């Protein structure tokens with residue numbers, strides 16, 4: 001179903017399923033969908049692993065006391081500034097946590113330079129709220145975007161490079177995605193391996209637990225057997241694939257990659273937040289629900305704001 005057909009049928013239906021985002025038009029801020037779950041990470045213990053999906057690719061992870069925030073985007077719009085304001089997609093769901101309710105992240109992971117992943121206003125807000133207290137990790141040739149902000153440390157990792165920060169080993173993982181911030185920039189997918197912007201997924205290891213944050217990627221076998229042990233949690237993108245499948249995987253491909261990395265648990269992201277792909281906004285979660293039983297990995301989060309504790 002095309003987006004417009006979906007919008008009119010949503011109007012007629014008047015109700016949404018458990019994981020659907022109910023809205024009838026491209027909403028003004030007053031019509032923003034508010035996630036039905038509100039996570040409470042301040043209650044998370046320091047001897048467990050937790051994950052909650054805040055919105056789009058923004059995921060809050062706690063690994064044994066270390067708080068990690070991925071691709072933080074908390075504003076209403078992403079895109080470049082202009083005389084007329086920010087030009088770019090507007091979010092249709094509120095983030096499940098705002099800056100006031102977030103715990104201080106120890107580490108911010110940035111997968112790549114796209115506006116829906118490296119959101120400068122949100123990063124400015126984080127570094128101004130906790131100046132000199134938060135580490136940032138970016139992909140190859142991306143720290144120029146954030147290096148001037150008040151971070152505790154700035155780390156740039158190319159594929160396979162690793163760093164231990166705050167007791168968490170962080171390994172940059174290869175993905176298939178275009179990394180430019182503006183169309184005229186060089187990127188790795190365009191053949192500029194050393195001079196272009198790159199994109200990362202991240203493998204996070206701490207005290208025997210492994211969490212993978214997939215960033216943005218098309219299907220790739222690069223995730224196969226990334227760990228001799230099994231991966232505990234794979235946080236994978238499932239949206240914006242229609243019309244962009246060369247750089248964005250669909251839900252079945254995301255589940256397949258999770259299976260190929262032997263992931264016990266699956267957390268979806270990169271949907272239910274911005275209009276990006278040509279699929280209707282509820283389609284990624286619908287496809288995930290219908291495909292999940294055919295895969296080994298277990299989907300443990302199916303809506304914004306839900307929390308998962310690894311046992």
Ligand SMILES: [Zn+2]
Nearest residue numbers: 112114177216
């Ligand atoms: Zn991207």
Ligand SMILES: [Zn+2]
Nearest residue numbers: 114116117216
């Ligand atoms: Zn993206």
